[in-house]
Amino acid sequence: MYSKKFQKKFVYVTLFSIFLILMLFPVMVASESDIPSIPERFYGQVYIDGDIADDGTVVSAWINGTEVESQQTYNGSYGHSTEFHVHGNNGDEVVFRVDDSMATTHYLIQGSISELDLDIIIDDGTDKSTDLTTGFSGGSKVSENIGGLYDLVFSGKGSLKAEYDDNVLLREIKSGYVEDEMRTEYIFDRHSADLNPAREVEITSSGYAGSMVMVVEVLKDVSRRTSVPPGNIYQNLHIWAWNGCVVDGLIHNPIIHFSVKKSWLTEYDIQPNEIYLLGYDPISKKWQQAHTVYASECENYYHFHAAVFRLSYFAIVSINEDIYTKGDAEINTGKTTPDHETIDQSFEDDSQLEDLKIHALVRSLGFGTIIFLTLLSMLSIIAVYGYAYEKME
Structure with a gap:
């Protein structure tokens, strides 16, 4: 059995250790923050x-x-x-x-x-003196305050965004004012769905309020910037936004409304529930299957909605098997056709959710903080135990 003198020393050493850790904690945190990021x-x-x-x-x-x-x-x-x-x-x-x-x-x-x-693109060979309203193939007039859009974007002086002109069948432009965290709808109604199947683009702006241009490019063929999309291709598209600089990080939860001719489905013996929108991911260089929803139909067209991760290159295709990477964007409009698989974001069991919570806690506090709190807790328990033991004696 330990003597009371030893127990007192033990308690004092423990308390001193706790005090020392408290003094060194700012250094631990600083050292952790000084660790260079992995590039x-x-x-x-x-x-x-x-x-x-x-x-x-x-x-x-x-x-x-x-x-x-x-x-x-x-x-x-x-x-x-x-x-x-x-x-x-x-x-x-x-x-x-x-x-x-x-x-x-x-x-x-x-x-x-x-x-x-x-x-x-530095020089696309286009006459820059062309009026903005006719400078695009079928483009609709945009507001006066973005009159330099043509020179800035389509000459390549500011962006890679525009598709090569020799592969553009039709280019439609809509300007609008977006508010932070508010839904904005761009409706493309200048041409029939025969020419432009993308009828509407919805976006939510995050961290930006002001003018923003939405561009839909209907492509003649697959873009040279992407691989060939899988499935039976109905139409290739390129959809992007512009506000004087790159806006990819300012746009969240895009929804694309598009139409497909009934005659095309009949010709290839396709059912409406086999129609999907694929989006091209430039990072993984893969096509990703968007959550596509059947909405309605009219005399000549079926109408669909698709929730996508980002504005990019798209392909409207028919797929009779779910063999492609699915996006997990959610959509809350329209009705799904019976064979469309609803994306399930639930966890298989509670342990997966708990693992995610622990991982998030570690990332938010930092590894050094976790070590500090663990040592402090252990020393505190030892100190309390030693003190209690001394009282019992």
């Missing part, structure tokens, strides 16, 4: 006007308006001879530029290695 490595080819970029072309990456990495191309590529590392937090929106032109955006994934080809 994401990028590499790929660089194209300008469809041709491989000349050596010395500058490729740069930007986060929140700050340049975080820059490199010159060699043999038409970047990130090969010298690694191209981007440091940041998971989910940060990285904007890539080629010289002074916007190329694309990417959401950072720490520790991964990503092949990301960059492609900009």
Whole structure:
């Protein structure tokens, strides 16, 4: 049995240890925050006007308006001879530029290695003096305050966004005012659904209020920027938004309303519940099956809604098997046809939910904080036990 003198010393040492941990905690937290993030490595080819970029072309990456990495191309590529590392937090929106032109955006994934080809258009051979209302193939007039949209976007001076003109059958543009966290609807009614099957695009703006342009490009064929989508293709589309800069990170929960001719379904013996909208993910370079909902029908068309992750390249297709990657975006309008599988986001058991909660707690507090709280709890228990034991004696 320990002597009372030893027990007192033990209690004093324990309390001193707790005090020491409290004093060192700010250092622990600071040390944890000083640990550099694991970068994401990028590499790929660089194209300008469809041709491989000349050596010395500058490729740069930007986060929140700050340049975080820059490199010159060699043999038409970047990130090969010298690694191209981007440091940041998971989910940060990285904007890539080629010289002074916007190329694309990417959401950072720490520790991964990503092949990301960059492609900009400097000269599309179009007469820039063309009036805005006729400068686009069938485009609808936009508001006066974005009169520079043509030069800024479709000349390639600001963005990779626009599809190559030689693959655009029809380009419709709608301008509107969006409010933060409010739904905005862009209705495309200039042409019949024979020409543009995308009838309406709904978005929710997050962190932005002001003018925003929505563009629907009906494509003649599969874009050179994507792979060939699976399934029986009805129509290829490219849908994107613009407010003077890249807005991908400002748009959430897009819903695309589209129509398909009944005659096409009859010709290929297709049922309405086999119609899906596929969206192209430029990060994984894969087509993703959106949650597609049958809405209604009229004399000549079936009408559908699709909830998508982001605005991108799309393909309206028929699929008779669920063999493609499903998105988990939810939609709460219209009615599903009987054979459409509703996406189930529930957990198989409570343990999965608890694991997620623990993981979220660790990420929110930080690993150093978890260690500190664990040691403090253990020492506190020992101190209380020692004190109680002394009282019992």
